[in-house]
Amino acid sequence: MxxxxxxxxxxxxxxxxxxxxxxxxxxxxxxxxxxxxxEIFGHPKKSAKYPALPxxxxxxxxxxxxxxxxxxxxxxxxxxxxxxxxxxxxxxxxxxxxxxxxxxxxxxxxxxxxxxxxxxxxxxxxxxxxxxxxxxxxxxxxxxxxxxxxxPMDPATLNGGPYAVLSAYTAISRPAPLTGGSVLVIDHGHEWPAVDAAEVLATHGYAVILATEAATPGALLSQEEQEAYARRLAALYVRVLPHHQLLIPSGGEPYMLRDMASGQARPLADNVGTIVIASKRxxxxxxxxxxxxxxxxxxxxxxxxxxxxxxxxxxxxxxxxxxxxxxxxx
Ligand SMILES: Cc1cc2nc3c(=O)[nH]c(=O)nc-3n(C[C@H](O)[C@H](O)[C@H](O)COP(=O)(O)OP(=O)(O)OC[C@H]3O[C@@H](n4cnc5c(N)ncnc54)[C@H](O)[C@@H]3O)c2cc1C
The missing domain is CATH 3.40.50.720 (NAD(P)-binding Rossmann-like Domain)
Incomplete structure (x- = not known):
């Protein structure tokens, strides 16, 4: 060609x-x-043979x-x-x-x-x-x-128990199909992966909850970007939980979300089917x-x-x- x-x-x-x-x-x-x-960018197939490096x-x-x-x-x-x-x-x-x-x-x-x-x-x-x-x-x-x-620091190493667990990178690049129910996105990195994953999944029709330990998701992004994401996530009905932490149980107990302001922990909503982890880069x-x-x-x-x-x-x-x-x- x-x-x-x-x-x-x-x-x-x-x-x-x-x-x-x-x-x-x-x-x-x-x-x-x-x-x-x-011809320009090499061969597309994984199995393709490449000439040795010069x-x-x-x-x-x-x-x-x-x-x-x-x-x-x-x-x-x-x-x-x-x-x-x-x-x-x-x-x-x-x-x-x-x-x-x-x-x-x-x-x-x-x-x-x-x-x-x-x-x-x-x-x-x-x-x-x-x-x-x-x-x-x-x-x-x-x-x-x-x-x-x-x-990502720990690409979804959780033992998900009853939940499917995946990294934000996977959720962004292959958003469908996930198991039924809503998706809980955990913002550990405070950058683009969490807000992008939430937005991509919501755009694909999933009900999304976005939890962050910070006051707002993507807290390390510029003020302008945070506001733009907040507007778009609201328009997609993404439920944002600021100051919330995922507690990972040992020994088969239920996963909990802790409200860091009140200190109270509660089980995840019944309809959560998938947890998406957006780790620190x-x-x-x-x-x-x-x-x-x-x-x-x-x-x-x-x-x-x-x-x-x-x-x-x-x-x-x-x-x-x-x-x-x-x-x-x-
Ligand atoms: C979900 C997400 C959204 C983002 N959104 C934005 C945004 O809106 N605006 C913005 O400014 N930034 C954004 N970023 C950040 C931005 O993409 C990165 O800062 C940028 O890509 C860094 O470029 P890089 O070349 O240093 O590294 P990378 O983009 O990480 O590229 C490194 C490359 O090196 C390759 N590599 C690694 N080891 C080897 C090896 N041994 N041999 C051969 N190849 C190797 C990898 O495969 C990779 O392709 C986003 C990041 C993520 C994850």
Whole structure:
């Protein structure tokens, strides 16, 4: 299939409701989907065989195809480096791919994807999907940027007893079908996963209760975002329980919700069938821990440093390349 030719121009994209100027390339026609872009983005099937990672001298390896990794890879390639970008899953985007399932920020995902596809193609970055990088792979590269992102702290480790238990990530990406009854979403992380899961599930017709220990769900988000979520969740009849904590019993006793203001605990409503856990996000540092003392040329960026937002991840990626130029000039 012939590739559409990217057309580049300056464009304004909005990330986290703040407008920022970025060089964004859009295709004249809608960008090809990942699975169709196999010539550009690797082979879609898990079983596909990949050529071995290159071993040419002087190449940069960027690990992780989320916003930070893509920003670093395209910035480095634009400045003349030969770059390999490796992503362990079947598609680019990292956590941002989840955002494509949400009501609030779907557009953010679509814009980023269009931009990423166009930039990676234009800068001839060697993109490897389905490729999990190990410490041995890194040894063949002169320089390595780790953009391995963040993951949920305890991805739904509850023994659910009578309830089905799943992580917010699963609820967002595959919201149906759940067991009958209403869904209780527990906001442990105080960021997007809880409010997004509640909104996606409510949009799919589930009766949703959203409990948080804080005064409001998504308490770490900006005031503006919290208010926007509150309005939309109310419109979807999501029942919000502020200052509530899930008590997990030992020995088969019923699950309880504790009202932290009064100290009183009560059993979950009879009709709750599913509990969705929205955990805190923690950096994915597995590879970093193994590499940090072995090579002086390894740098960590984006959520792999500390979980933040898309805008910060992109800024980190660009900054990593600029700072390496500065140190090369000294
Ligand atoms: C549900 C949800 C909603 C969000 N909504 C927003 C929002 O509205 N606005 C906003 O600004 N931010 C939002 N965020 C946060 C934002 O998505 C992240 O801050 C951003 O994606 C971080 O980018 P990153 O590139 O650092 O890491 P990630 O996006 O986590 O990408 C890391 C990538 O590295 C890959 N990887 C890890 N280890 C390896 C390895 N060994 N080999 C190869 N690949 C590897 C992973 O598969 C992953 O694709 C949201 C996050 C979640 C979970």
């Amino acid at each position: 012939a590739r559409p030719t990217p057309r580049f121009h300056e464009h304004r994209i909005s990330i986290m409701d703040r407008e920022c100027k970025a060089e964004v390339g859009f295709y004249d026609e809608p960008p090809p989907e990942h699975t169709k872009g196999s 071993r040419e001298h002087g190449q940069l390896l960027v690990v992780g195809g989320g916003p930070a990794g893509v920003a670093a890879a395209t910035a480095a390639a634009r400045s003349g480096a030969r770059v390999v970008l490796a992503e362990r899953s079947r598609r680019l985007g990292g956590q941002l791919a989840l955002v494509g399932h949400t009501v609030a920020n779907r557009l953010l995902w679509q814009r980023w994807l269009g931009w990423a596809q166009a930039e990676l193609t234009a800068e001839a970055v060697d993109v490897r999907l389905n490729t999990t990088i190990t410490e041995d792979d890194c040894a063949h590269f002169e320089r390595v940027i780790l953009a391995t992102g963040a993951r 923690v950096p994915d540092t597995d590879l970093w821990q193994r590499l940090r003392y072995r090579s002086p040329h390894v740098q960590r960026i984006g959520d792999a440093m500390t979980p933040r937002c898309v805008q910060d991840a992109i800024a980190d990626g660009r900054q990593a390349v600029m700072s390496s130029h500065r140190s090369n000039r000294v």
